[in-house]
Amino acid sequence: MSAVRTLITVAPTGAETAKADAPGLPVTLDELVSTAEACEAVGAALVHVHIRDDQARPTLDLGRLRDTVAALRERTTLVVQLSTGGAVTDPFEHRLRVLDAEPDSCSLTCGTVNFGDDVFSNPWSFMVELYQRTQAQQVVPEFELFDLGHVAALHRLLDTYGEPFGGRIHCDLVMGVPGGMPGTAATLVAAVQALPEGATWSATGVGRTTLPVALAALASGGHLRVGMEDTLTFSKGQPVVDNAQLVRRAAELATLAQRPPMSTDETRVMLNVKDRRPAHAAG
Numbered sequence: 001m002s003a004v005r006t007l008i009t010v011a012p013t014g015a016e017t018a019k020a021d022a023p024g025l026p027v028t029l030d031e032l033v034s035t036a037e038a039c040e041a042v043g044a045a046l047v048h049v050h051i052r053d054d055q056a057r058p059t060l061d062l063g064r065l066r067d068t069v070a071a072l073r074e075r076t077t078l079v080v081q082l083s084t085g086g087a088v089t090d091p092f093e094h095r096l097r098v099l100d101a102e103p104d105s106c107s108l109t110c111g112t113v114n115f116g117d118d119v120f121s122n123p124w125s126f127m128v129e130l131y132q133r134t135q136a137q138q139v140v141p142e143f144e145l146f147d148l149g150h151v152a153a154l155h156r157l158l159d160t161y162g163e164p165f166g167g168r169i170h171c172d173l174v175m176g177v178p179g180g181m182p183g184t185a186a187t188l189v190a191a192v193q194a195l196p197e198g199a200t201w202s203a204t205g206v207g208r209t210t211l212p213v214a215l216a217a218l219a220s221g222g223h224l225r226v227g228m229e230d231t232l233t234f235s236k237g238q239p240v241v242d243n244a245q246l247v248r249r250a251a252e253l254a255t256l257a258q259r260p261p262m263s264t265d266e267t268r269v270m271l272n273v274k275d276r277r278p279a280h281a282a283g
């Protein structure tokens with residue numbers, strides 16, 4: 001069944017792009033929080049977070065992650081999702097430790113994939129360890145699926161280790177990565193048909209697949225992820241100015257499809273995240 005509203009996730013930074021190549025990329029805490037505020041104002045409900053160090057290099061420093069989660073909770077109502085993918089160079093132990101920053105949600109990639117000239121490594125043993133930690137630490141995982149084989153690995157994970165924390169299965173199809181599944185409508189439909197029964201899902205098309213994937217996702221009843229982690233060109237010859245520009249366009253597309261953006265409260269209910277906001281935490 002198709003959702004009534006559209007969850008718009010923004011992935012504002014990623015780990016791959018240099019600030020020098022994309023001036024609008026948020027790399028400091030202030031830039032990230034201002035970006036998050038601007039994106040919430042135009043329709044985003046969830047932020048997928050990668051952070052940078054003082055030299056704007058990707059980092060998984062736990063103190064910085066904690067400060068980032070706190071600042072986002074203070075200045076926005078967005079659902080805060082930390083990346084456990086990090087950069088392709090990050091060791092597994094650092095990626096597992098991300099959960100100690102107590103986000104609402106985290107990404108969990110369901111298999112290894114060629115990633116341009118690199119390899120994004122997610123062996124089964126790492127997936128299992130990360131999944132079990134999400135269950136123990138009460139963090140809702142979002143299953144990142146870069147390939148059809150990742151959908152099969154997701155079924156194996158659920159069959160073997162049970163349901164995720166919160167009881168909802170939420171996936172993100174990451175399409176158009178050189179080495180992963182192509183960002184086409186036909187591939188999206190094939191992946192969606194293979195998802196676990198009752199799963200909710202968003203899709204993101206990397207690079208020039210952004211629009212075809214967004215349109216196919218809306219046509220198929222899915223949600224949207226956009227942002228400068230995935231897309232740096234707004235249209236032919238026109239660089240993305242900032243993340244809000246991409247969120248605004250996604251919100252317009254969703255509204256045209258008569259499934260306008262979902263609020264942050266509705267998103268919390270859909271994903272069943274634990275409420276860790278200071279004013280809301282139980283006990």
Ligand code: KMH
Pocket residue numbers: 014015016083084085086087088107108109115120144
């Ligand atoms: N930066 C990529 C290697 C995730 O956030 O979980 C992995 C990535 C996926 O971005």
Ligand code: ZN
Pocket residue numbers: 011014048050083085086107229
């Ligand atoms: Zn990411």
